[in-house]
Amino acid sequence: MTRSNEPLLRVSDLTMMYGDRVGCRNVSFELRPGEVLGIVGESGSGKSTLLRSISAQQEPTKGTVEYHTRIDGIRDVYQMSEAQRRLLMRTDWAFVHQNARDGLRMNVSAGANIGERLMAVGDRHYGNIRNAAENWLGKVEIATERLDDLPSTFSGGMQQRLQIARNLVTSPRLVFMDEPTGGLDVSVQARLLDLLRGLVHDLNLAVIIVTHDLAVARLLSHRLMVMQRGEVIESGLTDQVLDDPQHAYTQLLVSSILQN
């Protein structure tokens, strides 16, 4: 596999203000293909705001988000036309929400949830779509006989895996995840982590994962950014940040983990 040193995503001086209140401030980083970046910090530290601003869901007050598109090279995502941006978001990008219900359509079958994204990019062959949906159910370890069932009949862990299948079916290169293991049982979390790590590796995905769970961050991410009050206060190699934290807040965060 060729390793590209060219960044896939470049975020520069990103700031999001809500009136006088800081959502996130002066955030800059680059992400390469195949790289997993974890964003950690307590609730309200600006993690989700940052994720929304990067993923073209909320235009930042200041700063740029540039993405290396397949066809046009590096483009500022907020300078694209609405149509271009929407196409990017449903093909090359994926967004895995904490609550699977936010990322799924609950009133159509599991198969339709997966097929819908394929149809959105122009696939019209029913047999192909159904095959792709079956194939992806298998990859996320859901029995294929559940293809025609509604997601509402699935457990929380299965819904989360279905959401991942729906997102990855279009072969995105960049995946945003907001607390993907939050609210799941520990045993279900482990299965999801294993699955995510395998997919990231096999598909060479670049991932930005927001989590407050440092164990999840350690197992999945190559690099970490620690946020406090909207700012990135420490960043670097994941194990370096967690094992030898330099900033007072990171030290507090790390020392607050319960050991088992």
Added chain:
Amino acid sequence: MSEMLHAKKVAKGFTLHTQGSVTIPVFEGVEFRLNAGECIALTGESGSGKSTFMRMLYANYTCSSGSISVLHDGDWLDITTASPHAILDMRKRTMGYVSQFLRVIPRVPTLEIVAEPLIALGTARETAMEKARDLLTRLRIPERLWQLSPLTFSGGEQQRVNIARGFIADYPIMLLDEPTASLDTQNRATVLALIEEAKARGAAIAGIFHDHETRDAVCTGSFDVTSFKVGAND
């Protein structure tokens, strides 16, 4: 002998912000060299910072000042200033580390965990699996355990899984943190043999060994970390 790693004027201290910002100086002026084909024992009493120093060599801990250069891909890489990408690449292809802790995703089978570093290097999956089976057999992990997560294993078994994972790729540099602690005589002999084989193929090894016998059996030299403790020469 060809040099594989050198540390120059390295200092390290910890600042504990959560405990009144007390600063704990650990090392200053550390000069260390590691050549191909040698096995250097890091020595010093318990608490003297052997593991801390080893973690600095792996870039798991930062240095307060100085440089640690690693021969990676034919070029010297200063891991105290290198980017995370460069350090990850250095760990993937140049430096193996057998730590005392097994940190893995629950549910992943032992065989996969052992084979993973070799697969990451681009080795065919079946070849990597074959080598993983060989190593687990040599380290006497019963075959019925291979498909289970090692998180359910005993301390000694986890230790051996760590060793198998650390030795599966022929890293040019290897760091071993107490690889024989909690092992019985037979398994210790296997680990000693693995270290000898690594030396014979030219690996540069630094290790922490809790017992003299192991140290005397495999080490070609030693490095006393206490001589670089802050205040050691006052």
